[in-house]
Amino acid sequence: MDQLMVGFMTIMEPMNFLSVFVGVLGGMIIGAMPGLTAPMGVALLIPFTYGMQPVPAITMLVSLYCGATFGGSIAAILVHAPGTPAAAATTFDGYPLAQKGQAGKALGMACISSALGGLFSVVVLILLAPVLAEIAIKFGPPEYFALAVFGLSMISSLGSRSVVKNLLGGTIGVFIACVGMDSISGFSRYDFGLTHLMDGISFIPVMIGLFAATEVFRQAEIGIRKIVVDRKISGLLPTWKEIKSVKTTLLRSSLIGTFIGILPAEGGTVASFIGYNEAKRFSKTPEKFGTGCLEGIAGPECANNAATGGAMIPTMALGIPGSGTTAVILGALLVHGMRPGPLLFLQHTNVVYAVFIGMFLANLMFLGLGLGGAKIFSQILRVPNYVLSPIILVLCVVGTYALHNNMADVWIMLVCGLIGYKMKAYGFAAAPIVLGLVLGELIEISLRRSLIVFDNNPFVFFTRPWSLAFIILTVVGLCMPLITSWIENRGQNNKEK
Amino acid sequence: MKKSLFRVLVAVMAMGFLWQSTAFAADDEYPSKQINWYIHSSAGGGTDIFSRTVALRLRRELKANIVISTMSGGSGARMLNNLMEQPADGYTWNSFTNSNLATMARGNTTASREDVIGIARGCYDPQALVISTKDGGTYKNIEEVLAKAKESPGKVKIGVAHMASIDHVAAYEFGKAAGVEFEFVPFDGGGEIIVAVLGNVIDMGVLNPSEFMGQYEAGNLKPAIMLVADRLKDFPDTPTAKELGYDVEMATWRGVVIKAGTPPEIVEKIRAAFAKSMEHKIYRNYLEDNSMGPESIMVGADWDAFLDAKWPIWKQVMADLGYVKK
Numbered sequence: 001m002d003q004l005m006v007g008f009m010t011i012m013e014p015m016n017f018l019s020v021f022v023g024v025l026g027g028m029i030i031g032a033m034p035g036l037t038a039p040m041g042v043a044l045l046i047p048f049t050y051g052m053q054p055v056p057a058i059t060m061l062v063s064l065y066c067g068a069t070f071g072g073s074i075a076a077i078l079v080h081a082p083g084t085p086a087a088a089a090t091t092f093d094g095y096p097l098a099q100k101g102q103a104g105k106a107l108g109m110a111c112i113s114s115a116l117g118g119l120f121s122v123v124v125l126i127l128l129a130p131v132l133a134e135i136a137i138k139f140g141p142p143e144y145f146a147l148a149v150f151g152l153s154m155i156s157s158l159g160s161r162s163v164v165k166n167l168l169g170g171t172i173g174v175f176i177a178c179v180g181m182d183s184i185s186g187f188s189r190y191d192f193g194l195t196h197l198m199d200g201i202s203f204i205p206v207m208i209g210l211f212a213a214t215e216v217f218r219q220a221e222i223g224i225r226k227i228v229v230d231r232k233i234s235g236l237l238p239t240w241k242e243i244k245s246v247k248t249t250l251l252r253s254s255l256i257g258t259f260i261g262i263l264p265a266e267g268g269t270v271a272s273f274i275g276y277n278e279a280k281r282f283s284k285t286p287e288k289f290g291t292g293c294l295e296g297i298a299g300p301e302c303a304n305n306a307a308t309g310g311a312m313i314p315t316m317a318l319g320i321p322g323s324g325t326t327a328v329i330l331g332a333l334l335v336h337g338m339r340p341g342p343l344l345f346l347q348h349t350n351v352v353y354a355v356f357i358g359m360f361l362a363n364l365m366f367l368g369l370g371l372g373g374a375k376i377f378s379q380i381l382r383v384p385n386y387v388l389s390p391i392i393l394v395l396c397v398v399g400t401y402a403l404h405n406n407m408a409d410v411w412i413m414l415v416c417g418l419i420g421y422k423m424k425a426y427g428f429a430a431a432p433i434v435l436g437l438v439l440g441e442l443i444e445i446s447l448r449r450s451l452i453v454f455d456n457n458p459f460v461f462f463t464r465p466w467s468l469a470f471i472i473l474t475v476v477g478l479c480m481p482l483i484t485s486w487i488e489n490r491g492q493n494n495k496e497k
Numbered sequence: 498m499k500k501s502l503f504r505v506l507v508a509v510m511a512m513g514f515l516w517q518s519t520a521f522a523a524d525d526e527y528p529s530k531q532i533n534w535y536i537h538s539s540a541g542g543g544t545d546i547f548s549r550t551v552a553l554r555l556r557r558e559l560k561a562n563i564v565i566s567t568m569s570g571g572s573g574a575r576m577l578n579n580l581m582e583q584p585a586d587g588y589t590w591n592s593f594t595n596s597n598l599a600t601m602a603r604g605n606t607t608a609s610r611e612d613v614i615g616i617a618r619g620c621y622d623p624q625a626l627v628i629s630t631k632d633g634g635t636y637k638n639i640e641e642v643l644a645k646a647k648e649s650p651g652k653v654k655i656g657v658a659h660m661a662s663i664d665h666v667a668a669y670e671f672g673k674a675a676g677v678e679f680e681f682v683p684f685d686g687g688g689e690i691i692v693a694v695l696g697n698v699i700d701m702g703v704l705n706p707s708e709f710m711g712q713y714e715a716g717n718l719k720p721a722i723m724l725v726a727d728r729l730k731d732f733p734d735t736p737t738a739k740e741l742g743y744d745v746e747m748a749t750w751r752g753v754v755i756k757a758g759t760p761p762e763i764v765e766k767i768r769a770a771f772a773k774s775m776e777h778k779i780y781r782n783y784l785e786d787n788s789m790g791p792e793s794i795m796v797g798a799d800w801d802a803f804l805d806a807k808w809p810i811w812k813q814v815m816a817d818l819g820y821v822k823k
Contacts (some may be wrong), residue, residue, distance in 0.1 A: 043541030047549050050779070140698040181572075183683050186660030186820060188571075195578065198571035198605075319711035320688035327688070328541030334707070334786050335546070342709020404539070404569045445685075452682050453654055453698050481794055 004126070007353035010055055011361055019056035020358050024365045030064070030493035031071020034081040034208050035399015038325040046332050054336040056349050059358035061332050062312070065325045066118055066362040069268055070370060073110040076104060077297075078199055078380050079392050081212030085204060086268030086304035088434055089276040091211055092158075093289060093296025100292055103378035106436035108237035109294050110301045111370030113250055118363035120254035121261065125316075126356050130345065133317035135262050141462050144446035146470035148261070148439045151270055154277040155436065155473045158427030166432045169423075173436020174377050176201050177444070184448045196408035203437050205400045205413040212396050212428035213417025214496025216389045219425065237374060238294065246298040249279045257303035261310020264362025267323030268304035268311075269438055275303025281477070309359065314351065316340055527587055527763045528561035534753075535566060535580075536592040537573035544592050547620055547751050550783045554774035559767070571599035577608040584757035587767060590616070593754040595663035598804070602811040603661070604822035610808045611757060614764055615800040618752035618772035619780070621793040622705040623729065624667040625720035626655070629694050639721040639736070642701055645677035646677035655679045656690040656702035661820045664703035667724055669814060674743040694718060705749055706731060706788040724748070733786055750793075752800055768797045 010016060023045075042061050049057035072087030077094035077404040090110060097106040124132070139147075154171035156163050179190045180200020191197040253275040260271035279299025280289045289296045311322030312329075319340035321327035333340050338348050345352055380388070400413040420430055454460040461467050534552065538544045545567070552563050568576040576591055583589040591597075593613070599604050628636050636642050646653040656662035660683050672679045682699055684690045684807065687708035694702040695717060704720075706729070712718040720732055724747040726739045738745045754772065755764070774780060775794045784793055795803060815821050 040540050043539075043545065046541070046546070047553065051555070137692055137696045140693065140696050169513075181659075183659060183685070186665075195571040195575045195605075198574065199569060201644075208566075245522050264692055318691070319708075322693055327686075331541060333548055335783070337782075337786055339711045339714070342715035342717065343711065406569060428806075445683075449682060449684075452680065453693075455652075 003349055003353040004357065006350055007355075007357040010350065010354040011059070011357045015053075016056045016059060016354070016358065017361075019052075019060040020063045020361050020365060022026055023060040024067035024362050024369065026371065027064035027067020027069075028071035028074070028366060030069035031087075032074040032083045033399055034075055034083055034212055034396050035204065035403055037084050037202050037403075038065050039328050040402075041068055041123075042325055042328045042332070046328070046335065049332065050335065052276075054338065054348075055354045055358075057336055058329070058332060058338075058351070058355050059362075062355060062359050063362035063365075065329065066305065066308050066359060068325075069308050069368050070111065070114040070118075070301075070366045071090035072304075073114065074107065074295075074377055075440065076211075077106045077110060078211065078377060079388070080215035081392060081396065083208060084268075085207060085438075086272050086307070087300075088207055088211065088269065088431075089272040089300035089304075090297060091099040092198040092276060092300075092431065093292050093294075095110055095215075095292075096290065097292030097297070098295075098378070098381065101192060102236070102292070103381055104236045104374045105238050105242075105294075106292070106297055107377055108371055109242070109246075109297045111367060111374065112238070112243060113246070113253070113298040113302035114305040114370070115363050115367035116250050116252050117257055117304070117306035118308055119360060122356060122360045122363065123309075124258050125309040125312055125359070126353070129313045129317045130260055130342070133314050135259075136264055136314040136318060136320060136322070138466060139263055140464070141370065141446045141450040142464050143470070144263075144266075144442060145450055146461055146467040146474075147266070148443035148446060150275060150470045150474045150477070151435070151439045152443060153478055154273060156434045157280065157477065158273070158277060158435060160427050165428050169428055169432030170436040173433040173438075173455060174440035174443070175436075176206065176433075177437050177440025183441075183445050196406065200441075201412055201437075202403070202409065203434075204403055205409040206404045207434050208396050208400055209413040209416025210420040210433060212392060214420030214424060214430065216393045216396075217417060219385050219389050222385070237371060242294055246295050249284070249295045249298045250302050250435075252278055252282065253299050253302035254306045254487040257306025258310040260303070261307030261322055262313050264314055264320050264322055265286050266442075267325070268307040271307040271310075272300035272304040273435055273438070276300040276334045281480070291379040305363070310358075312359070319344075522653050527766060528559055530588060531562045531564060532559070532588050532590060533564055533566070534590040534592070535567055535568040535576045535596075535822045537567070537576045537597060539567055539569065543620075543749075544594055544751055548592050548753075550780060551753075551771065551774050553621055553779055554777045555770055558770040558773050562595075568611075571605055572600045574606040575695050576599050577601070577606040577613075580754075580756055581607050581612060583756060585756040585760075587759050587763040588756060589756065590767075591754050592751060595666075595749060596749045598752045598807060598811050599661055599663075599666075599820075602808070602815040603820050610804065614756040614757050614759060615797070615798065615804050616753040616755060616764070617775065618750055618795040618800045618803065619771075619775060619793060620749070620751040620784075620787075620789060622701055622707060622749040622787070622789055622796070623723055623725045624663065624747040624749065625706060625709070625724070625732075625735070626668070626671065626722050627694060627702045627704045627709055627718050628700070628721045629697065630719045631695055631718065635697065635700065636721070639741070642721060643675055643677055645700070646672075646675075646679060650678045653677070653679050654682050654699040655703070656682050656684050656693050656699045658686050658690060658703070659683055659819065661815065663747065663749050665818075666700060666811070666814050667745070668703050669720075669818065670745045670747060670810075671724060671738065671743060674738070674745050691718065710788050729790070750803075752795070765797075 030036045072084030073090045075081045075083040076087040077098050080095045082088040094106045159166045161417040181188045189197045257271040276299045279295045280286050310324045314320045314322045315326040321330050402410045536544050580591050655668045690702040693699045708716050720735045724738045
């Protein structure tokens with residue numbers, strides 16, 4: 001408790017408070033720009049922190065991480081361009097709600113869920129970091145395989161109503177993930193001799209293409225056909241009753257996000273997809289998902305911000321990054337003379353707790369900035385399409401290029417945009433492709449790695465407890481719709497008799 | 498009103514012209530324009546942080562604008578191909594690591610060893626074979642691991658970060674010297690290897706001190722052997738490969754190269770600037786924070802000779818492992 005008080009006092013010093021503010025604001029801007037991601041933002045900021053004290057320096061980076069994770073939802077909701085990969089799932093319900101003229105409500109919901117998820121995970125981080133870090137060690141290759149299978153099973157329910165089309169999309173996604181270096185053998189696949197393809201097709205250009213560019217093309221079509229869209233924009237925030245209606249979703253997503261965040265190599269993207277899918281599975285009105293329901297925004301947004309605190313757990317307590325951004329933060333800790341690991345909490349107690357309190361404050365700060373800004377941000381939709389769409393497309397191009405300074409990524413993004421546009425016309429959704437791409441690499445490498453480690457024994461997935469648990473969850477999840485419909489049918493048959 | 502606007506415009510143009518002409522006046526003296534420094538890996542990684550740390554002082558030493566950017570693709574293939582297309586004028590630099598030398602050795606780029614000149618090396622992070630000491634651990638020392646490997650060939654699993662990488666080559670070379678066969682398990686990075694060693698999923702991992710220092714201090718991991726000649730001051734109890742009679746020296750190194758054929762006076766000027774920048778407190782602190790010694794720094798001809806020595810080894814190993822493009 002004393003350490004927390006000291007931490008609190010430290011953060012309240014003007015310089016430290018300011019660095020939280022700068023971090024959050026910068027993070028929100030970086031997050032809202034498609035292509036500019038949190039790891040990049042943190043990496044760019046590190047050289048500026050060389051001259052700073054450890055507390056403001058690390059706090060600023062962590063605040064940027066929190067701010068960017070929330071910021072991603074702003075563009076996802078307003079213009080269907082996920083600002084960060086973790087916001088991809090937010091487009092499913094956030095964008096339809098904004099199109100209905102309730103952008104303020106969508107943004108408000110995203111902001112409140114993000115903040116609550118983030119605060120939850122920071123509390124877990126403060127109280128249980130060393131204990132929970134052990135989970136990360138329990139997760140070997142078989143567990144990652146089982147988790148990836150569980151994640152991939154969501155394909156059947158995410159996206160369009162047709163299961164076959166979703167499965168086809170998922171397979172395409174997994175196939176795209178096969179392009180590039182095969183990590184197990186060290187040879188490159190499907191590169192057609194092109195240097196650009198040797199590292200594979202990165203996820204972000206595909207995602208920006210399928211979500212943002214596709215939507216720009218669709219809007220252009222609507223513009224050509226001169227369909228008049230209702231442009232009444234309401235900046236109204238969600239009511240207290242609406243917030244209360246999603247409280248179980250918030251709790252569930254907080255837990256999911258924190259847990260996924262703890263696992264090294266898995267970050268907010270997987271967390272938000274699972275958060276969305278579980279919100280849908282347990283919802284009383286699953287048929288409303290995809291049309292702009294609040295649970296569909298709360299589920300993923302809460303989970304991806306809960307993953308920020310979760311990802312900090314192994315980073316600080318084990319010295320093993322829990323996500324792409326925390327890998328960069330780990331480097332920054334070293335720069336400031338702190339070696340993350342089991343002894344960090346003993347050696348640098350004051351700095352550690354000050355950073356945790358700073359992270360807590362960062363979540364509160366973007367709650368304020370986000371709610372206050374929701375009204376202003378929603379006015380973007382007042383801009384006529386013929387002005388807005390080209391701007392979005394330019395931002396997509398610039399953002400994708402900035403990713404690796406590689407024109408090939410821009411072409412991939414544009415081609416994916418065209419493919420996505422055509423696909424939508426035939427009733428395919430982007431979500432299964434993106435999910436297949438996110439999990440494809442993990443599923444392949446964790447399967448092959450497990451088999452190498454356990455001497456080609458396929459039963460290892462069923463004998464290790466965590467792995468078995470995820471396999472069972474997958475089977476139950478896949479069979480659930482069949483069982484419920486069978487029970488319903490039997491009930492009706494009985495009645496008829 | 499119109500007249501004053503005209504005057505302002507003329508003044509601005511004149512100032513612009515003056516600035517231009519001063520820029521032209523300095524043209525014969527290197528550097529007179531922006532230097533583009535490319536790295537092959539992403540922002541925030543080890544190579545990025547190394548480059549940005551040196552650049553902090555280099556900008557002052559050379560009085561030049563140095564822009565560091567990522568040019569990813571094919572483990573440095575794209576970056577090296579680009580270097581070959583630029584003029585040999587000292588305005589294009591490449592960070593150069595083991596991975597890039599491997600890319601050259603595999604024949605995946607148009608550049609070869611003789612096409613680049615070494616400027617300086619800034620990092621030399623020795624490879625260690627690390628075992629778990631958590632709850633007693635499975636092995637006490639490297640001899641026990643080797644005994645197990647001799648007993649059941651191919652059953653001892655070693656975690657490496659990617660195949661055809663420095664980790665893979667280090668473990669392969671050590672196995673060859675010790676006369677045993679290891680099974681290599683590729684991971685995506687040091688963090689994942691640490692998790693796998695701690696979780697007893699693999700027997701041993703190839704890691705750099707900076708990666709496992711935290712876990713070592715906490716008593717969960719220890720290096721069984723260091724692939725260096727002399728014992729490191731941070732690990733006085735860890736035997737080195739040389740001590741145990743294995744002629745293997747492997748480390749993750751990072752440095753900078755430019756295109757061969759650059760005028761010698763420019764090469765020397767850049768080398769001198771690197772030497773001074775790496776003397777500075779900022780750079781020394783960086784090395785210390787990452788558990789690297791001052792011997793990491795190697796400037797000019799020494800670093801060129803180092804690359805010359807490594808080149809045939811890497812070509813041989815890549816061919817042995819079947820990675821050379823036919």
